[in-house]
Amino acid sequence: MESSKFDEVVSKYRRILNSRSIEYFASSSWDLLEDEWREYLNLESLEDVIVFVNSSDNLVSADCASIPHSLRDLKANLKLFEYNRKCVENPSDLWRQWTGTTRDGLNASFRTISSANGLVRKRIKAKKQHEIDRIVELISQIQIFQKDSADPIDSLVDIGAGIGHLSRMISIHNNISVMAVEGNQQFTLAANSLDEKLLLDSAKIGSRIENFNVKSTPIRYTNFVTEDLALKIDDFAVNSAILVGLHCCGDFSSTILKVFQKSEKSKALVLFGCCYHKEFQCFHFLRPENNENEREISENTSFGKSTVFPLSKKWENVEIDYLLREAACHNNENLEERFLKQKIDLSRYARSYLEKWIWKVSELPEDRNIGMCSVKCIENQTTFEEYIRKAMANRGNHLLDKVLQIIPQSELSAHVSSLRSSQFDSFEVLRCMFAPAIESAIIDDRVELLRENGINSRVVPLFEPSISPRNLAIIAYK
Ligand SMILES: C[S@@+](CC[C@H](N)C(=O)[O-])C[C@H]1O[C@@H](n2cnc3c(N)ncnc32)[C@H](O)[C@@H]1O
Known part of the structure; x- marks a missing residue:
């Protein structure tokens, strides 16, 4: 571009x-x-x-x-x-798009992660289920991809985990240690109680549901994420970790890119942005009642000082201000x-x-x-x-x-x-009509930042855009 x-x-x-x-x-x-x-x-x-x-x-x-x-x-x-926003058709197509190679033996279609009694999908909206099914497949593929390397993946960190549906499903399905970090304490509390409920329900009907190991749930904690999360990740992972950020608003995505660069044990990143206009979210977390203030600060940011865009040298002379990012x-x-x-x-x-x-x-x-x-x-x-x-x-x-x-x-x-x-x-x-091009420029800037720092990445339309419009994943690996 x-x-x-x-x-x-x-x-x-x-x-x-x-x-x-x-x-x-x-x-x-x-x-x-x-x-x-x-x-x-x-x-x-x-x-x-x-x-x-x-x-x-x-x-x-x-x-x-x-x-x-x-x-x-x-x-x-x-x-x-x-x-391209047309979503990947099946697991083989996904593998081809993010690795640039082909592979036999993958499932013919994306699996619907479920259980005989529907327990694990309970209370999850259709949009989130669609996202989770596809991310779980992608994580499995990254695990396969890294299996033969000197640092096989043993951990995953879900950053900005919300009420924890994604991290819970990965923990059940991908046989990996999961840490989930979220800035909003109410969300972490809700996630913990959903974890407990699932454990209790599954204990009632037997310790195992189909193939799912519901004995393990993610380690969760509340923290306003900064670059320092890299140190925590390097403590948590034994060999290497995958970082996942699903719909990380505005400059939260910028922070996650920095965490990925800084963390030595982070070997792969799956990042979806959203709400590109939002920045300086620390103000929101410090004073959650004052959303107007946050908007004012974001709108009045002068050119060159945005924490969302530009991040790379390639885009340093281009202005994509608050209103364009909102568009x-x-x-x-x-x-x-x-x-x-x-x-x-x-x-x-x-x-x-x-x-x-x-x-x-x-x-x-x-x-x-x-x-x-x-x-x-x-x-x-x-x-x-x-x-x-x-x-x-x-x-x-x-x-x-x-x-x-x-x-x-x-x-x-x-x-x-x-x-x-x-x-x-x-x-x-x-x-x-301008929206897809502006979103693509913002994503390209993130890809370029990684490239300028020696990290490969690809942009893959993982979700069906009419179900989940922020469907472009940056998939990066070191
Ligand atoms: C759009 S939500 C996505 C939640 C979840 N990943 C999902 O897809 O359901 C973004 C989440 O990131 C959290 N968040 C935003 N900035 C953060 C920061 N700097 N540190 C920790 N959490 C943050 C918000 O509280 C919110 O729960």
């Missing part, structure tokens, strides 16, 4: 990327588009725009004569930067569901309309873009005034009174469903 070319393309359209849906009406985002793009979007159905945004290069050149050339060129350019978290595989299904979320139009009125009554930055209560809007029933009162319920009266005074009564009593705007939707869908 050419970083300067990426910068050139993204810089040209930064004004679109910087215009969030919440500000669509306040900053007249529609007017930011080129004339021919507006014309195309006005004529084309949203369904067709979504098909275009999700299309491959071939479809772009062959079937879409009505699409302006500048838009087609942009799409083709963005495609050049994107990692990278969009999920293009589910655009139809978000924009075309019968019961779409109407509150997004109301929130954006409300922002327009807030900008009229206040120029204070602390009044703009603020978090509000979520409101369920019912078609032809919820009025704009009802929406405003519910959304601003926790915001005191100073702003509420001002907006209610300035908005004409006819607008206040209008149904929220009448605020629905196809231009708003088209603009959002177009913005989503």
